[in-house]
Amino acid sequence: MFSSRLAWRLTRNPIARLLAEKRAAGETILDLTESNPTRAGIAYPAAEISRALADPRALAYDPDPAGLPDAREAVSAYYRERGCDAAPERILLTASTSEAYAYLFKLLADPGDEILSPRPSYPLFEYLAALESVSIVQYPLFYDHGWHMDLAALRDRITERTRAIVLVNPNNPTGSYLKRHELDALLAIASGRGLALISDEVFGDYTFTEDPSRVGTLAGLTEALEFSLSGLSKIGGLPQMKLGWIAMAGEPQRRRDAWERLELIADTYLSVGTPVQVAFPSLLALGAGVQAQIQARTRANLAHLRSALPANAASTLLDVEGGWYATLQVPRTRTEQEWVLDLLRSANVLVQPGFFYDFESEAYLVLSLLTESAAFREGVRRLLAIAL
């Protein structure tokens, strides 16, 4: 009766089962996987946010498929502040980055076509692609004094059916940014093979280090065809507002052709609510204060984790350039699942196993640096008591 696009295992994995049992038994869990800023003890400017959402202009329905002009101008200004020219005519609002992926997969691919995406990375791609009847083909990132794209492997994985290459910049959970030489190679591949680049930049503002070889955003490029994705969810710590966007860039004629079609897709759904679009310029400005708090939190937690790990420890912290996550490499004396279950069972600490993100080998544990600091410190103390 149901579509084969939904052929997923819907049962709970052993980690989710143990967590549910622990919570049902009333145990307090130190959750080092928290990715929801509204649950992470961040101080939001509640009155100002409420005022922005109460704007009477939200009472009129006058939809524009790409989004209301003032909101798109605010996105354009966001890029201008980062030294990048992305005119409002190139900005299309969506309800989320996930929806932006869905629009782009509809725009670029027929059923059965292939999209390249990084490994390890954000685990939602398989689902987003399956729902559009397209396939994800992964290209590896490898770790050698920092993370790098395996460009040769990426080239090998391109087939007649490949339509686009997804980059996550910085990547979740590796926290690695795209480098200039990687972008040059990708542009050559994309131009030569007629592929689009989809650049997920939701964590772009969260950096730990400076690096001149790093690429910030693809939004200002004038060759090939690029789509930069971001939104209030991460840059303003406001996922509940459901406002994201696509910033288009690239060679002008390709961009215009893509824009016409993208507008048609957006016009079919008109999914972004008017109140959030009207409030958006204010929310973006208020989000800057939220972002500063998150930045301070993630930096402090990362510094703590570094200082808590002795140089000769059996577990090591992988190099991280940005984002909200840190990756610990732990001894392969246990599988990742055993590590996570043991930590939860014996220390009430919840972390994510590397396999959630498709790390090529074991054993890695992923910690959210967004976690409230006291819980993070205690969680790290208990974790290292076991995994040092």
Ligand SMILES: Cc1ncc(COP(=O)(O)O)c(C=O)c1O
């Ligand atoms: C890399 C990446 N892209 C996109 C998203 C989702 O963003 P949105 O809330 O805009 O759908 C996430 C959420 O964790 C993410 O990690």
